[in-house]
Amino acid sequence: KVENKIDVKYGPLTPAHRTDEAMERFRNYGLGQFIHWGLYAIPGNEWEGVSARKGAAASEWIRTWSGPTAPKDWKNTYDNLYKQFNPTGFDAKKWAKQAKEMGAKYLIFTTKHHDGFALWPSKYTDYTVKKSPYKKDIVKQVVDAYTAEGIDVFLYFSILEWNNSNYMGKAPSTPEEKAKFNKFLEYTRNQLLELLQNYPQIKGFWFDGTWDQSWIQAYDFTYKLEKELREKHPGLIIGSRFRNDEFGKRHFDSNGEMLGDYEQGWERKMPKEFEWLEGRDWDCVMTIPPNGWGYMKDWSGIYTKTSEDLIDMLMNCVSMNGNFVLNFGPDGNGLMHPGEDKLAKEIGDWIKINGEAVYGVRHAGLAPSKLGYFTKKADNLYLTVFNRPVNNIVRIAVPKNAAEVPVEAVLLQDGQSLDLKRSDIGLDLDRNTYYDVVLPGTFRADQAFVVKMKLGKPK
Numbered sequence: 001k002v003e004n005k006i007d008v009k010y011g012p013l014t015p016a017h018r019t020d021e022a023m024e025r026f027r028n029y030g031l032g033q034f035i036h037w038g039l040y041a042i043p044g045n046e047w048e049g050v051s052a053r054k055g056a057a058a059s060e061w062i063r064t065w066s067g068p069t070a071p072k073d074w075k076n077t078y079d080n081l082y083k084q085f086n087p088t089g090f091d092a093k094k095w096a097k098q099a100k101e102m103g104a105k106y107l108i109f110t111t112k113h114h115d116g117f118a119l120w121p122s123k124y125t126d127y128t129v130k131k132s133p134y135k136k137d138i139v140k141q142v143v144d145a146y147t148a149e150g151i152d153v154f155l156y157f158s159i160l161e162w163n164n165s166n167y168m169g170k171a172p173s174t175p176e177e178k179a180k181f182n183k184f185l186e187y188t189r190n191q192l193l194e195l196l197q198n199y200p201q202i203k204g205f206w207f208d209g210t211w212d213q214s215w216i217q218a219y220d221f222t223y224k225l226e227k228e229l230r231e232k233h234p235g236l237i238i239g240s241r242f243r244n245d246e247f248g249k250r251h252f253d254s255n256g257e258m259l260g261d262y263e264q265g266w267e268r269k270m271p272k273e274f275e276w277l278e279g280r281d282w283d284c285v286m287t288i289p290p291n292g293w294g295y296m297k298d299w300s301g302i303y304t305k306t307s308e309d310l311i312d313m314l315m316n317c318v319s320m321n322g323n324f325v326l327n328f329g330p331d332g333n334g335l336m337h338p339g340e341d342k343l344a345k346e347i348g349d350w351i352k353i354n355g356e357a358v359y360g361v362r363h364a365g366l367a368p369s370k371l372g373y374f375t376k377k378a379d380n381l382y383l384t385v386f387n388r389p390v391n392n393i394v395r396i397a398v399p400k401n402a403a404e405v406p407v408e409a410v411l412l413q414d415g416q417s418l419d420l421k422r423s424d425i426g427l428d429l430d431r432n433t434y435y436d437v438v439l440p441g442t443f444r445a446d447q448a449f450v451v452k453m454k455l456g457k458p459k
């Protein structure tokens with residue numbers, strides 16, 4: 001927190017905690033799906049069959065790789081991949097159905113990544129899907145299919161463009177550079193208005209590639225643009241990665257105020273403690289491989305996260321009022337990696353049983369448990385147990401004088417009622433009261449399970 005506030009002209013355009021319907025929906029999503037799809041799906045993390053940088057570099061960045069296995073002359077190699085882009089196996093309805101089965105409530109889809117290739121037929125550039133053998137509008141198919149499944153769609157949009165001669169990483173200095181970059185800004189504005197116009201069902205934008213000085217110094221333009229986008233599309237949700245203030249402060253302005261509707265910096269990481277967030281909304285975006293968002297053909301030799309890992313992260317996020325967004329990188333033909341299919345199925349199977357502890361829940365306000373994660377909804381308290389206690393006792397510390405304490409407990413997966421008693425076994429009885437939920441000795445679990453408790457007045 002900033003002590004001495006200064007005058008910031010280009011601070012937040014929306015309140016720190018929006019209370020409108022769109023934002024309330026966002027808070028209840030719990031689980032989202034990210035999809036990175038573009039020309040990089042064709043090489044799939046390998047160039048000419050070799051991947052010297054597996055796991056160490058992200059496959060969607062292959063155009064910029066250096067070293068012996070890099071695309072030698074990207075102008076004649078990578079930038080021509082669009083001529084091969086013909087994903088005949090692509091079926092947006094199939095993706096949407098899988099996402100729904102997995103339990104995703106929103107999708108973030110790459111309309112255009114850093115390479116600049118647009119998956120919709122943009123009027124403002126030739127470098128789009130329309131020029132590929134596939135031709136058809138991919139963004140439209142995705143937006144329609146997911147919307148039809150009841151999954152909200154957010155569009156990922158990279159500002160940074162490697163393939164655009166008007167884009168520059170540094171601040172434009174000469175009049176020529178300034179003129180070029182102004183053209184780029186107009187182009188960006190046109191594309192964004194085009195996306196809003198073409199796909200009015202979308203709920204928000206997920207911006208990326210906003211770290212270069214050229215963009216940072218365009219704060220007057222970006223401020224007005226954010227305003228315009230919001231006016232054109234009431235309820236639009238934009239994260240903190242879009243713009244900065246006039247002092248170059250990104251995500252948060254110079255007074256520590258969040259820029260945008262939710263904190264968008266939790267990339268392959270999550271906050272350690274709820275308190276760090278100071279009540280802000282946020283999402284955590286996560287890859288299955290260690291790093292890499294686009295398609296990676298070969299998963300051997302690197303650690304890919306298991307469904308147990310991912311469910312653990314999901315519950316960790318929702319226990320701290322965040323959404324967890326799992327990334328998929330379909331191949332050049334439009335098919336998910338078989339490993340992704342497997343994980344989607346496993347997560348979906350788990351959520352079908354335990355989803356009550358995932359959706360529409362909030363931070364429970366209890367001290368963290370070593371056994372797992374607490375979530376809360378109305379007068380229900382959930383503890384998703386990942387570390388099964390060997391003494392079969394799920395012990396819960398409730399602050400002394402709490403108005404509500406656990407009064408009943410069941411196993412969420414089958415509704416069987418569990419013994420609940422006060423134990424007073426804790427070492428800090430001056431501060432906490434201890435409640436013990438006793439698991440039946442015969443109970444076995446090979447995956448995380450949820451203890452659901454009713455809260456009521458202490459007896």
Ligand code: JFZ
Nearest residue numbers: 036058060061208209265267285293
């Ligand atoms: C960006 C992209 O470069 C990447 O390809 C992917 O699309 C990802 C979702 O976003 O990568 C980032 C951006 C920001 C951080 C890290 C990686 N960050 O703030 O730590």
